[in-house]
Amino acid sequence: MTHTPSPSVTPAKRVVDELTARGQTVSVAESLTGGLVSAALVTVPGSSSVFRGGIVAYSVELKKELVGVPGEVIDAHGVVSGEVARALAEGVRRRCGTDWGIGTTGVAGPESHGGQSPGVVWLAVSGPDDEVARRYRFSGDREHVHAASVERVLYLLDGLLHASSATESD
């Protein structure tokens, strides 16, 4: 990664500001990041008008029951996969009735998880006309994997927001 890390409040603030300007909302389903994406959004004053809520789902049961991730998707692709990240983003978006949904799954370490080694992360964003899932491979310890994942998934949403505003005159 050649990217210079910046404080995660920066992408969080960019996202909150853009959603506020649009009158749109976001929700978050976190496995890997366990509440850190929600927490980054909540630290931004004014976030309560755009951030409706989120679900932290570590276990497979909660991914299915709370977020509505289909069991077949987990069985077929494994819990650390683009399909599960996307199903988390879509599921929480539907459950919370928001315009945008964020999903995170991966291995913070130090142990492997779901057949994947530490640092392997799938991040996803689901929106009105958008759906993206991207694989990352972070080095560093648990704390770094968490922080990098929070930052990246917020940049992912930020990018989609600005890409879609550029084409809204179509």
Added chain:
Amino acid sequence: MTHTPSPSVTPAKRVVDELTARGQTVSVAESLTGGLVSAALVTVPGSSSVFRGGIVAYSVELKKELVGVPGEVIDAHGVVSGEVARALAEGVRRRCGTDWGIGTTGVAGPESHGGQSPGVVWLAVSGPDDEVARRYRFSGDREHVHAASVERVLYLLDGLLHASSATESD
């Protein structure tokens, strides 16, 4: 408050260690703290065996739909109340099938919310034989109210865990 604040990782680690020793689990329903309690637990290595998941429910609808807080409880007592804090803790404990549940509601500020002024916080813990809700009045900015609430609710659970282990030979 005469209490000297310590890093919130300390009570989080105490809680994770004690739950691990007991083979028990915890889940979290956060309104006020928006994912920060979950995030504090997740930063502790080994937490994934005791922390099953959580729900961030800012809106009244999500408190009802995702956590199962009864609408009558919100109507009768207001969203910032001991009854709602307790219903969040009980609800998430039931939804996630954990031994312990944590609930937070309150006003981070700068604006008032639910008829309460900034700094007013209700924190609750629900357990196998325990139920506690406590009112706090924190001063300081949004960030301080969040951090103090995370710390206090983890100490609240820590206290109950140690209190109940002292009487388990009954």
